[in-house]
Amino acid sequence: MFCYQCEQTTRASTGNGCHEVKGVCGKDETTADLQDLMIYGLQGIAQYAKRLRQFGENPSEADDFMLYALFTTLTNVNFNASRFVQLIKETAVWRDRLKAQYEALAEQQGVAAEALTGPGQWRPASTLAGLMIQAQEAAAINLELQQVGEDIIGLRAMLLYGIKGAAAYAYHALMLGYRDDDIGAGFEEALDFLATHPGDADQLLDWSMRIGQLNYKVMAMLDAANTGSFGAQQINTVNLAQVKGKAILVSGHDLHDLAQLLEQTQGLGINIYTHGEMLPAHAYPKLKAYPHLVGNYGTAWQNQHQDFTQFPGPILMTSNCLVEPSPAYRQRIFTAGPVGWPGVRHIVGGDFAPVIEAALALPGFSEDAPEQLITVGFGRDTVMGVADKVIDAVKAGAIQHFFLIGGCDGAAPGRNYFTEVAEQAPDETVILTLGCGKYRFNSHDFGDIGGIPRLLDMGQCNDAYSAIQVASALAKAFDCGVNDLPLSLMISWFEQKAVAVLLTLLSLGIRGIRLGPTLPAFLTPALLAKLGEAFDLKATGTAAQDIQDAMKKAA
Amino acid sequence: MSEHQITLTTRDGHEVTFSCGDSFDVVSAGEQAAILLPSLCRDGGCGACVGHCAEGEYTLGEHNAGVLSEAAVSGRDVLLCRTYPQSDLKITAPYDYAHIHFGHCEARNAVITGLKTIADRTVRIRLSWQDEEGGKAVEFEPGQCMELEIPDTGIRRAYSLANTGNWRGELEFLIRLQPEGRFSGYLSRGAEVGQVLKVYGPSGAFGLQSDSLNPAVFIAGGTGLAPFLSMLRRLAEWGEDRSIHLLFGVNRESELFYIDELDRLKQQLPGLSVTLCVWKPEPDWSGFSGTPAEALQHYLQDHPGDYDIYLCGPPLLVTAATQVALARGIAEQRIFSEKFG
Numbered sequence: 001m002f003c004y005q006c007e008q009t010t011r012a013s014t015g016n017g018c019h020e021v022k023g024v025c026g027k028d029e030t031t032a033d034l035q036d037l038m039i040y041g042l043q044g045i046a047q048y049a050k051r052l053r054q055f056g057e058n059p060s061e062a063d064d065f066m067l068y069a070l071f072t073t074l075t076n077v078n079f080n081a082s083r084f085v086q087l088i089k090e091t092a093v094w095r096d097r098l099k100a101q102y103e104a105l106a107e108q109q110g111v112a113a114e115a116l117t118g119p120g121q122w123r124p125a126s127t128l129a130g131l132m133i134q135a136q137e138a139a140a141i142n143l144e145l146q147q148v149g150e151d152i153i154g155l156r157a158m159l160l161y162g163i164k165g166a167a168a169y170a171y172h173a174l175m176l177g178y179r180d181d182d183i184g185a186g187f188e189e190a191l192d193f194l195a196t197h198p199g200d201a202d203q204l205l206d207w208s209m210r211i212g213q214l215n216y217k218v219m220a221m222l223d224a225a226n227t228g229s230f231g232a233q234q235i236n237t238v239n240l241a242q243v244k245g246k247a248i249l250v251s252g253h254d255l256h257d258l259a260q261l262l263e264q265t266q267g268l269g270i271n272i273y274t275h276g277e278m279l280p281a282h283a284y285p286k287l288k289a290y291p292h293l294v295g296n297y298g299t300a301w302q303n304q305h306q307d308f309t310q311f312p313g314p315i316l317m318t319s320n321c322l323v324e325p326s327p328a329y330r331q332r333i334f335t336a337g338p339v340g341w342p343g344v345r346h347i348v349g350g351d352f353a354p355v356i357e358a359a360l361a362l363p364g365f366s367e368d369a370p371e372q373l374i375t376v377g378f379g380r381d382t383v384m385g386v387a388d389k390v391i392d393a394v395k396a397g398a399i400q401h402f403f404l405i406g407g408c409d410g411a412a413p414g415r416n417y418f419t420e421v422a423e424q425a426p427d428e429t430v431i432l433t434l435g436c437g438k439y440r441f442n443s444h445d446f447g448d449i450g451g452i453p454r455l456l457d458m459g460q461c462n463d464a465y466s467a468i469q470v471a472s473a474l475a476k477a478f479d480c481g482v483n484d485l486p487l488s489l490m491i492s493w494f495e496q497k498a499v500a501v502l503l504t505l506l507s508l509g510i511r512g513i514r515l516g517p518t519l520p521a522f523l524t525p526a527l528l529a530k531l532g533e534a535f536d537l538k539a540t541g542t543a544a545q546d547i548q549d550a551m552k553k554a555a
Numbered sequence: 556m557s558e559h560q561i562t563l564t565t566r567d568g569h570e571v572t573f574s575c576g577d578s579f580d581v582v583s584a585g586e587q588a589a590i591l592l593p594s595l596c597r598d599g600g601c602g603a604c605v606g607h608c609a610e611g612e613y614t615l616g617e618h619n620a621g622v623l624s625e626a627a628v629s630g631r632d633v634l635l636c637r638t639y640p641q642s643d644l645k646i647t648a649p650y651d652y653a654h655i656h657f658g659h660c661e662a663r664n665a666v667i668t669g670l671k672t673i674a675d676r677t678v679r680i681r682l683s684w685q686d687e688e689g690g691k692a693v694e695f696e697p698g699q700c701m702e703l704e705i706p707d708t709g710i711r712r713a714y715s716l717a718n719t720g721n722w723r724g725e726l727e728f729l730i731r732l733q734p735e736g737r738f739s740g741y742l743s744r745g746a747e748v749g750q751v752l753k754v755y756g757p758s759g760a761f762g763l764q765s766d767s768l769n770p771a772v773f774i775a776g777g778t779g780l781a782p783f784l785s786m787l788r789r790l791a792e793w794g795e796d797r798s799i800h801l802l803f804g805v806n807r808e809s810e811l812f813y814i815d816e817l818d819r820l821k822q823q824l825p826g827l828s829v830t831l832c833v834w835k836p837e838p839d840w841s842g843f844s845g846t847p848a849e850a851l852q853h854y855l856q857d858h859p860g861d862y863d864i865y866l867c868g869p870p871l872l873v874t875a876a877t878q879v880a881l882a883r884g885i886a887e888q889r890i891f892s893e894k895f896g
Contacts, residue, residue, distance in 0.1 A: 022567070028766060030766075030768065031766075079766075080766075081766060081768055082768055085768060128768050128769075312690075324653060325653075326653065326657075327653055327654065327655070327656050327696075328656070328657065328658065330653070330694075330696070331692075331694035331695065331696075331720045332692070332694060342765035342766045343696070343763070343765030343766075345793060346793075357722045358692065358722050360691075360722065361690050361691040361692040361722030361723070361724070362690045362692050362722075363688070363689055363690035364690075
């Protein structure tokens with residue numbers, strides 16, 4: 001096992017990365033190796049899918065499978081080794097299907113079919129022991145460390161993790177019926193490139209930027225999927241307190257799962273609560289229209305043991321971040337989509353009947369608690385709707401700076417930095433936030449500037465797209481570049497969706513991002529120097545100093 | 556009374572600490588601290604709470620030598636329910652952190668809804684939660700047990716659940732009637748449908764290793780079938796087929812039960828195969844003649860490979876089958892057992 005894809009990975013003087021029998025996230029060696037091998041197999045699908053396109057074919061169903069499979073390998077998504085044995089078999093079936101199609105078309109058109117090697121010709125072993133050997137001999141991310149060095153391994157990793165994050169967003173869009181052939185082709189090309197054992201640093205960095213651009217398109221597609229399905233975000237207050245009655249808690253990002261559950265629980269007397277990254281659901285008109293979507297319970301993912309233990313109903317986990325369920329709620333937590341934990345019941349095909357049955361049997365909340373309200377719904381349409389007021393406030397000096405403080409949350413003590421930046425930001429500043437990092441400060445009363453709330457919750461982590469749109473609009477209004485705006489980005493990262501967003505921001509030329517609480521372990525000192533030089537990317541410092549530095553760029 | 560610190564390290568490397576007076580056993584001290592360690596009989600008889608004391612001084616109370624041999628005692632293996640600290644202790648436990656329940660063990664009332672003799676000296680008892688206040692959920696891991704209290708006595712006995720976790724409030728236990736058993740006596744003489752029992756739990760660490768990809772062999776002696784029924788029923792309910800061979804053994808054919816249920820499970824789980832073993836069969840018996848330990852010997856000989864071995868039954872059977880598995884090269888860490896006396 002070797003994995004350093006998330007922020008909490010083991011860091012040691014002897015080298016970074018989880019390489020013991022179990023990673024910090026809880027993923028065991030078998031699961032980690034099987035995930036690596038499946039990704040190796042996906043490269044084989046990509047090899048043939050890309051070549052099929054040369055014959056005018058569109059292997060979109062294979063792309064859909066790739067998105068799902070890639071999503072299962074994100075941090076804190078799927079820990080079920082037996083599921084990966086099955087997925088490896090399915091991967092080989094898909095690859096063989098595309099291979100046969102490609103070779104038949106080549107023959108029909110009288111051209112020589114390329115004889116692909118590596119993942120293009122790999123055969124999954126028939127035993128677990130054989131699969132583990134294949135993983136170690138062909139698929140580990142650090143396999144060629146001795147030959148190519150840690151910088152190239154780090155660049156390959158950054159590219160792969162960006163692909164994973166973008167695939168997860170594309171999967172969310174797919175669940176709402178949105179797909180794009182160009183995006184599918186983009187994933188195929190990137191995985192096909194990784195299958196070539198790339199060793200040129202500049203070329204790898206260029207590919208990371210291409211994935212950043214691809215993810216920009218993916219986030220735009222997901223934005224279209226969310227707003228197209230549920231309406232543009234609107235300002236809404238959300239109750240953080242319990243409401244008397246039977247209850248289901250929905251965590252993760254997948255709005256489609258939430259919508260289906262809301263539909264299936266209509267009129268049953270069950271209240272639905274959001275958790276973690278599902279909070280922004282309350283901003284979408286067609287979701288908030290359900291009267292039994294009563295509020296948000298708990299905070300960010302890393303507090304789930306406490307939140308889920310205390311919640312008196314079933315819990316549905318629709319995406320990352322899942323941690324090992326404790327016995328206190330192990331029987332009443334359910335997974336859906338790419339998520340999995342051995343021994344935890346998985347919902348297939350959007351039929352939430354077992355969750356509903358559990359909700360009706362469990363006690364629910366016996367009484368109401370006093371309302372505690374927060375405001376959500378500052379997606380791009382909302383903010384653009386008051387753009388004139390914002391621009392006037394900037395021109396008048398009432399707003400002197402914007403801080404984008406967002407991304408994933410986590411357990412590391414260093415994440416207090418983001419709370420401190422938010423709380424210490426001067427009164428003449430506006431804080432844009434997104435992702436679950438917001439829970440560190442979103443119940444704080446920041447007040448307003450001339451009616452414009454000082455804290456604007458833009459949504460889930462993928463709503464970084466909204467933030468980019470707003471920044472671009474402001475830059476246009478002020479006739480300057482985004483880097484010239486009085487805007488500072490303090491990004492908290494944890495997993496691969498955040499890597500994809502970071503690559504998008506960098507590919508758009510955004511400079512001066514502060515990234516924390518620690519920098520990715522896959523970025524070696526040489527790579528950090530390169531990114532520092534090209535993008536002025538820096539680690540977070542102290543809140544006070546970073547605010548002081550930022551305010552030098554005040555409007 | 557002196558207080559000592561107990562540091563318990565679970566199989567997956569987590570540490571749990573609590574204090575324990577020298578007149579208390581480790582399991583009871585954990586319970587007082589709202590840390591419920593897996594255990595079953597609480598009387599040194601079943602071996603469910605075996606651990607290893609790496610550091611510290613302790614007194615080991617009276618226990619069944621069948622579950623903790625003299626050699627094991629010399630090697631500082633302990634039964635936590637019979638371990639009385641004389642200093643701070645560092646103990647390793649053979650179960651994962653997830654098997655420890657944090658919180659107090661609340662009793663709930665359950666009504667007897669069914670009592671049936673299903674084989675010679677074997678009774679099935681079904682119960683249902685009496686009150687609606689705590690909801691109708693029955694939450695436990697297949698393989699776990701609950702304690703049933705004989706009315707008006709305070710005497711509790713732990714039994715494995717034979718059904719699966721459910722949202723209907725239903726509990727099912729299979730109980731072997733023991734000649735001198737207190738609960739057996741209650742079942743034979745006083746128990747009837749409609750009576751209310753106090754139920755405690757769930758507890759216990761015996762269960763399917765859900766993260767393992769090895770094929771499994773289940774060895775059940777008599778009502779030791781109960782936890783395996785729970786596991787198989789849940790696999791069937793969830794549609795999760797696995798390669799499992801069940802060796803179900805009794806002394807005489809008249810003690811066999813749930814054969815139709817096993818046939819039904821085989822239809823739902825194509826990976827399941829079953830061998831019925833009778834130690835002293837009638838001449839026309841067509842199944843395996845002998846103990847499940849002997850049947851295991853044949854099975855591993857005919858089907859060599861890596862297996863997870865699960866054992867539940869009387870101590871003699873568990874010991875014999877463990878020796879067979881070890882002799883056939885099964886790693887000790889892949890053998891999971893629960894004994895009852």
